[in-house]
Amino acid sequence: MSSDRPVADPFARPRAAQGRAPDVFERGGWTSMREYRDDEAVDFVIVGTGAGGGTLATRLAEKGFSVVALDAGPYFRPLDDFASDETEQNKLYWTDNRIVEGNDWMIMGGKNSGKSVGGSTVHFAMVSLRFRPEWFKARTSLGYGVDWPIDWREMWGYYRQAELALSISGPVTYPWGPKRPRYPYRAHPVNAAGMILAKGAEAMGMSWTPTPLATVSAPHGKSPPCVYRGFCRFGCSTNAKQSALVVWIPRAVAAGAEIRDLAMVGRVETDAAGLATGVHYMREGTWRFQKARNVVVAGYAVETPRLLLMSASDKFPDGLANSSGLVGKNLMTQPNQAVFGDVEEEIRWSKAPPSTTITEHWNYDDRKDFHGGYCWMGQGPLPIEWASVQAGSRGLWGDALVQNMKNYNHCVGVKMVGEAMADENNRVTLADETDQYGLPITRIHYSWTDNDKALIAHGLDQMEHSMRAAGVRNTFRQEQDANHLGGTARMGDDPRASVVDADCRSWDIRNLWVCDGSVFPTVGGVNPSLTIQAVALRTADRIEALAQRGEL
């Protein structure tokens, strides 16, 4: 169905209502959607619809569970709503206020949080990587961090499922790690910026490969092939990107899940028996209560602990699922430093996805004097981001800035995604201030550990060597940047040392689950989205198995 009437403001009032949800593939389009009453206890109410919540909602609905998934943000139709513009697309980000503190402020907003149906996957850079197998047993295998309660061989199967669902475009043969099947879609062409990475890697004797990306290189369903606009971090306006909004959410709706947009959850309710009974949420200016037999919190590593902490009750005075005291602690981000420079030729690095090539060399080479690893990728920042790097990292302003910016088409760079260590001092807590919903805002404390600093220094040196080896001139370092989140509701085998078990089920409240990057005990040295989705796929299977055994 589609209609010609003007498109309503997706922020003004919920779109998913009256038995229909937006059809994300059609201008002004609608699709029918099952709805549940607030007082009808659904099998699962899921808070958040991103990589974790969107994936889990889909699989649970497809397995026959009744599902209501709420998102605080709007329900976009990319063809109607997405501009080719850095500033306009700020509307995708979670920009409600947070207070940041510590030695290394964690910059929030566009870097790491989304506020729309589909969550951060609507604006992620689509880099879809598997963990190195040893990371699932980092303590036992590599001597740092903690072990995951999941075996890598099991994860390998779920990674494959996720890669197939997302039609990942990538190389035939991946250079690192145990053998894996070829990616379902052919790799994207390598742009000029990506070739510089390749040249630098080869000069240093390292392997490189086209980056496995969640944007299709050939048509898939209603997704057209990528047209290399380069605005990936600002929402894909053509639907080539395989975000949760276009991959999982339509499947969830088709399978009978209800999506509620512009629905901010403020509290998970628990009863005298210590079980979750549903969630309080604000929609259209009114606080409502959705009854549920199970509650899944999937708001990512800041909003998830915030909600658990805000839901404190007489029985759980320190917040829900928090008998370990670890909710909000061990917050991790990933070092995202870069080395930039310029070359004689015109590169025009903003064409194509930001990262068309990658080297994971230092994720698999352990000859280094710190723990963890990192990869690095090609870069193609758009003008505002590039100007922010020039101003922020080099302190340029005035004529120096204006003149440097004119060299935009000749600039190149590589950026790392590294493994930060968990540290209990890095944490999310509630502040005294409240937001527009009347809910306490978060205070986010973050400082790099000594190991993180050693990893960052190594990464910057290696990247700079590679850039110079590739003939890049005027190199400089972006020393402060971080991206992605994890760790604030970690999974584990021991209720005293973790918040949820391997099935993402909280130890304390057996019908309360967490399904997002918060559950990562360690973050590894690759972008987390594929692992979040693989864990969600596994969680859905585990829930089905538990239900069949009557253990839900």
Next chain:
Amino acid sequence: MTSRFPGYDVLAKRNTLSWNEPTRRAIDKRIAVPPGPRFFSVTEWETLCAVCARIVPQPRDRPPVPLPAYVDEKMFENQSDGYRFAELPPQGEAWKTGLAAIEAEAQAAHRAGFHELAATEQDALLRRMQKGELDGPPWRGMPSALFFNKHVLHDIVSAYYAHPTAWSEIGWAGPASPRGFVRLDKGMRDPWEATEAYPGKEDKARRENQRVV
């Protein structure tokens, strides 16, 4: 000043396949920014205008990007970046405190308003702020370097490079939906991208740029 991309105007592509309707709406609205001030007082506005002119100096041979208007709009509408440093007050208060402090520093050092100073004097004061050397009572405990980096630089520079005039200046192709790009290799340019003027080839570049649609 000779342009590196003579004759290139990204707005010439407004009605092509590189601009979808949401992009046209967003850029039209940006170009029509209210002149301001709506948030700042007249005194604060004078200082802000002078600061903007030094952070991003603009050539006189074209209409300037109205940078103070964008900062004013951001504060007036309280457009949040999604975080606040614990050491800084909310953004509007930070700007008001900072502009008053800049004015007080100018008065203390030169017995004149910041906007009345010579450009070199203004730059010297801004550099001291960037280094965090300004910390007198007018700053009310606000770290001047943090204010400079996270508000002065961030807000003004972001506003400038959000404007089509700046995109034309740096030879960026600008909006690209739904058309996108075809030629991704080194030295390759789609016909709807800017041509750079290399020495002796300025006229050729100008001709190419006038054909960019």
